[in-house]
Amino acid sequence: MGRSTTFDRDDVVRAARDVFWARGYGEAGIAELEEATGVKRSSLYHAFGSKKGLFAAVASAYLDDVVRTRIDPLRRADAGPAALADYIREMREAISAGPSGCLLLNAACAPVVDDDPDVRDLVVAYTDELRAAIGAGVALARPDLSAASCAALSEVCSSLVISALAVARVDRDAAIQSLDAVPRTLDAWESAA
Structure with missing residues (x-):
């Protein structure tokens, strides 16, 4: 008979999210995850299947608890x-508070994305959702822009936000500069004739 889970999933x-967010997927060791969660390796593997399984659960919760509440x-x-200006202001404050950047974009630079198509698909779906928002x-x-001009401006603004989130972990000033460029770009963009 299998053991019952004695921890709150x-x-x-x-707790694992904090480790992955601060250290990245590749650098987060299982011993560090054990310590942060208070759960032994065997129980983590039993509950999540693997480190990747735990990361997938973390990524799903991150989307619901962090990303979607902002977008x-x-x-x-x-x-x-x-x-949009309110969103940019909130992202600027979050990046100013700490250099962690985006958990999923940090993961996009790790080997887990190359090795696991499910994680890769999760990152792609996240960036698509972010772009749409x-x-x-x-x-x-x-509202003065044509559909084509609005689409082009949306891609530029999305790219600036994604760039900011991707570099925030290593260069907070550059991340803030990217975010600060969004409202300037939004205001300066001219509608197509």
Whole structure:
């Protein structure tokens, strides 16, 4: 008869998230994950299958608890023209508070993405979701633009945000510069004739 789980799965996922977020997937060792979660290696493997399985659970929770809580205001029916500026301000504050950057974009630079198509698909779906939310924010902020011009501006703004999140871990100043460029670009973008 198998042993029953004696830990709270959500607590373990949150503790592991902090390790993966601070250290990256490749640098997070199983001993460090054991220490952070208070759960032995065998129990972690029993519950999650592997380090990758634990990371997949962490990534899923990260999307729900961190990413979507930040981008949902961009997608709400009652969102206004300032929604994108509010999002950029919140991201700027988060990056200023600590150099961790984005858990999923940090993982995108690790071998786990090459080795695991499920994790790769998760990262791609995340960036697609982020781009769509920023696109919605751009459309609200610049209703004067044609669809083509809005799409191009959305891609530029999304790229600036993704760049900021990707470099925040190693160069917080560069990340903030990328975020600061979003509202300037949004204001300066000219509609196509």
